[in-house]
Amino acid sequence: MGWLMLALLAMLASGAFFVGRVQAERFSGPAAARIHSRPNYHGYFVAMWTFVPALIVALGYGLMGESLVRSQLVSELPANFLKIPGVELGVYLDAVSRAAVHNDYTGADRVFAAITNRYLEIQGVVKLSAIGLALLGATVGFVLARRRIVPGFRARNRVEAGIELMLFLCAAIAIATTVGIIASLLYESLRFFAEIPFWDFLFGTRWNAQTSAEFGALPLFFGTFMIALIAMLIAAPVGLFAAIYLSEYAGPKVRGWVKPILEILAGIPTVVYGFFALLVVAPSIRSLAVWINTTLISSGLTSEPLLAAQPTSALAAGLVMGIMVIPFVSSLSDDVINAVPQTLRDAAYAMGATKSETVKHVVLPAALPGIIASLLLAVSRAIGETMIVVMAAGQRARISADPTADLTTITVQIVALLTGETEFDSPKTLSAFALGLVLFAVTLVFNLIALRVVQKYREKYD
Known part of the structure; x- marks a missing residue:
């Protein structure tokens, strides 16, 4: 039909x-x-x-x-x-x-x-x-x-008015979709908070939603931000430095080969990254952690293992996730840096600045808003990733500063709560909407902070 x-x-x-x-x-x-x-x-x-x-x-x-x-x-x-x-x-x-x-x-x-x-x-x-x-x-x-x-x-006026109305409807649909998502999250979350106190949910340290008994989401927030932080510690410097090299130092031939290879990383399915993290990275990290524990114990520096050395770990998921989001930083930053007018570089060279000084004091400040946007996109991608965390980080909700321990994230728990045969009136299922609302609020705060940073440091050039 x-x-x-x-x-x-x-x-x-x-x-x-x-x-x-x-x-x-x-x-x-x-x-x-x-x-x-x-x-x-x-x-x-x-x-x-x-x-x-x-x-x-x-x-x-x-x-x-x-x-x-x-x-x-x-x-x-x-x-x-x-x-x-x-x-x-x-x-x-x-x-x-x-x-x-x-x-x-x-x-x-x-x-x-x-x-x-x-x-x-x-x-x-x-x-x-x-x-x-x-x-x-x-x-x-x-x-x-x-x-x-x-x-x-006046056919032209009527046609242009029709096109303008169509564009307005498209924008209205986008806004209405956003409002609908927020409204659905708020409605279901309020139903959840009518049964579970908000502060117990936000600051509780024990999560066991499968039995509808404990809904302290602090371990989920901790795992989400810890894994995202590890990923950004990899993706931000590597992606940004790669973008600087490709746009300012690499020749046309090198750029023609390296940039497409970097962008291939963005096209690899996340389940493939998950397999790589589970079969290669996680065992390597566990072996390294076991070696560190053995060395410290044999040398008498400690009597108990210092690292958890779990088969799945937050470090394994964070490292592979960082590799996955490198193209989001490098490709967007490269495009932004290339958009900086060449006249600014020429003016810096005329003043006696070296290439590195020009990049540091002229190019990067001019491209700062776009670079921040690329980092934000990478952070959002890292926070919303699920498959890598399920396969490489585990599903244990706990707070641990040990990166070799297994942790879980908000998105993994949302998937676990909404799959299978569940009742949508139970606190267990409604907690998924509460988690989504908190994740939405945190992402919104990050965007507002980024907008403030962009407005403060933006420089306008003729």
């Missing part, structure tokens, strides 16, 4: 554009001298009024078509089905929908097969009705728009 509707809309819009343009091109004589807009704008105007009504019908079908089919099907079900609880009835209708899609209900019981057949019939009627309404709306819009095509008609 989706591809058919898209093809239909494309054909209608193309035909309407052709008709509108040809009609405008036929103006001749005195009428041609009074024409306001070019023929293309008349074609766009007719196409717009043909396309938009059909698009509204298509969007309406996409949003409400399944609901209409199910509501009609429920109204025709026997009275015994109406006694089924709403959740169970929804699960039954989901099974009917899947069976209709895959056409695998022939071996089911006769009642289920009959309901599925009726579901397909209603679905076909709704689809045909949507196509008919789309054609009717497109036809009415086409006729009305074609009547407006006269020499003095």
